[in-house]
Amino acid sequence: MPTTQQQKLVHTFSALADIGQEVAHKNNFQEMIHTSLHLLLGSLAIMRGGVARYSRFGHELNFLAVRGLGDDFPLSASLEMSDEREFLNTGMSDIEISQAKMLAFFQRYQRILERKNIELIMPLIVRDELVGMVFLGEKASGEHFNSSDKAIIQAMARHIGVGIHQRNLMAELARRAEENRKLYEDMRMTYQDTVKAFATAIDCKDKYTEGHSVRVGKYSEIIAQELGWSDEEIEGVAVAGYLHDVGKLTVERNIINAPYRINAKESAELNKHPAVGFEILSPIHHPYTDVPLAAKYHHERLDGRGYPDGLKDNEIPYIAKIVNLADSFDAMTTDRPYKRRRPANEVIEDLRRNAGKQFAPELVTAFCNGMLKELTGESKNRQFRRLLGREYMEAEGIVPLLKQALNGMDATSSLTFVASH
Numbered sequence: 001m002p003t004t005q006q007q008k009l010v011h012t013f014s015a016l017a018d019i020g021q022e023v024a025h026k027n028n029f030q031e032m033i034h035t036s037l038h039l040l041l042g043s044l045a046i047m048r049g050g051v052a053r054y055s056r057f058g059h060e061l062n063f064l065a066v067r068g069l070g071d072d073f074p075l076s077a078s079l080e081m082s083d084e085r086e087f088l089n090t091g092m093s094d095i096e097i098s099q100a101k102m103l104a105f106f107q108r109y110q111r112i113l114e115r116k117n118i119e120l121i122m123p124l125i126v127r128d129e130l131v132g133m134v135f136l137g138e139k140a141s142g143e144h145f146n147s148s149d150k151a152i153i154q155a156m157a158r159h160i161g162v163g164i165h166q167r168n169l170m171a172e173l174a175r176r177a178e179e180n181r182k183l184y185e186d187m188r189m190t191y192q193d194t195v196k197a198f199a200t201a202i203d204c205k206d207k208y209t210e211g212h213s214v215r216v217g218k219y220s221e222i223i224a225q226e227l228g229w230s231d232e233e234i235e236g237v238a239v240a241g242y243l244h245d246v247g248k249l250t251v252e253r254n255i256i257n258a259p260y261r262i263n264a265k266e267s268a269e270l271n272k273h274p275a276v277g278f279e280i281l282s283p284i285h286h287p288y289t290d291v292p293l294a295a296k297y298h299h300e301r302l303d304g305r306g307y308p309d310g311l312k313d314n315e316i317p318y319i320a321k322i323v324n325l326a327d328s329f330d331a332m333t334t335d336r337p338y339k340r341r342r343p344a345n346e347v348i349e350d351l352r353r354n355a356g357k358q359f360a361p362e363l364v365t366a367f368c369n370g371m372l373k374e375l376t377g378e379s380k381n382r383q384f385r386r387l388l389g390r391e392y393m394e395a396e397g398i399v400p401l402l403k404q405a406l407n408g409m410d411a412t413s414s415l416t417f418v419a420s421h
C-alpha cells in the first residue's frame with residue numbers, strides 16, 4: 001500500500017513529465033520553472049527556495065523563480081570562474097550550506113543565505129556544463145533533509161536542469177539563425193550593389209544610350225512581375241537586364257558611339273558582345289537565375305533570325321526572351337545617334353506586329369498589361385512615366401491601342417503553336 005507521501009510523489013513526477021514536453025515555448029518555460037519549484041517545495045514541505053539560471057557569458061546566476069524569500073533577496077548573483085569550477089567538481093549533488101563555508105561563493109553570500117535559512121544548494125549540471133542552481137530553505141517540520149529527500153531533490157533538479165539546458169540550446173539556435181539571416185541579407189545587398197555598379201559602368205561607355213542597362217533591368221522586372229513570378233525570380237530577371245550588355249565593355253568605344261549606322265566589320269565586332277558577356281558572367285555564381293544565358297541570347301529572335309546562334313523559339317532560354325523584349329523596347333523608345341525615338345503608338349504597334357516573330361506573345365501581353373495598368377490607374381506604379389516621361393506615355397490613343405493589342409494577342413507564340421502540333 002503506497003503511503004500518502006509516495007502517492008504525492010507519483011503525482012509530482014507525472015506532472016513534471018507533462019511540463020517537460022512544453023519547455024520549448026518561452027512562456028511555458030517560465031511556467032515550467034515556476035511549477036517545478038512549486039512542486040519541489042510542496043512535495044517535501046520545504047518553506048522557501050529558488051531556481052536560478054546561470055549565464056556563462058555574464059558569469060551570473062539569475063533567479064527565474066523564487067518562493068518565500070522576501071523582497072530583499074537578490075535576484076542575481078555573480079559567480080567567479082573558480083566558483084564555477086568548484087561546482088562542476090562537486091557535480092550534481094546537494095551541498096549543505098553548513099558544510100560548505102570554505103567555498104568562496106558561500107563566503108561572499110553567507111549573510112543573505114543564512115538570514116534566509118537556505119540549507120541546501122544543488123548545482124544544475126548538464127553535459128558538464130553548469131546551467132543553474134537550486135536553493136532550498138528548511139523543511140516545515142524542522143527536520144534535516146534525509147537521504148530519500150535528497151534523492152527526490154536530485155531527480156527534480158535534474159529535470160529542471162534539462163529544461164534550462166534545452167532553453168539555452170534553443171536560444172543559441174535562434175541567435176545563429178538570425179546571424180545567418182543577416183549574413184545572407186548582407187551578401188544579397190553586396191551582390192545587388194555590384195550589379196548596379198556594373199550596369200553604370202556599362203552605360204558610361206555608351207554616351208548616346210545613357211542609362212540603357214538600368215532601364216532594361218527595370219523593364220525586365222516589370223515583365224516578370226506581370227508574369228506573377230516570385231520576388232527572388234523577379235530580382236534575378238532584373239539582374240539579367242542590368243547585365244545583359246556587359247560584353248560591350250570590351251567593344252571599342254568608337255564603334256559603340258558611332259554617330260552613324262556602323263559598317264559590316266564594325267557590326268561584326270559589336271555583335272560579339274553577347275558571347276563576351278557570357279564569358280564574363282559565367283564564372284560568377286548568380287543566386288536566382290541564369291544571368292549568363294540572358295547575356296548570351298538576348299539578341300536571338302523567335303523566328304531564328306537573331307544572333308549569335310540563330311536559335312528558334314523553344315531553343316531560346318526564357319530569361320533571354322524577357323531581356324530581348326525589354327532591350328528592344330528601350331532601343332525604340334530612346335534617341336539614338338542616327339535616329340530619334342519613335343512615338344509610343346508606333347512602338348506598341350511594333351510590339352504587336354512582332355509578337356510571334358521576334359517576341360514571345362505572352363511576354364508582349366505581360367508588358368502591355370503592365371503599361372495599361374499604370375495608365376488606367378489600376379496599379380499605383382509610375383514606372384513607365386518615370387522612365388519615358390509623362391507626356392510620352394500619356395499621348396492620345398495609347399490606352400485604346402494597348403487594349404486592342406491585348407485583345408488580338410495569342411496566348412502562345414505562333415511558332416510554339418506550330419511546333420507543338
Ligand SMILES: [Fe+2]
Nearest residue numbers: 244245273298
Ligand atoms: Fe545587346
Ligand SMILES: [Fe+2]
Nearest residue numbers: 216244245327
Ligand atoms: Fe542592350
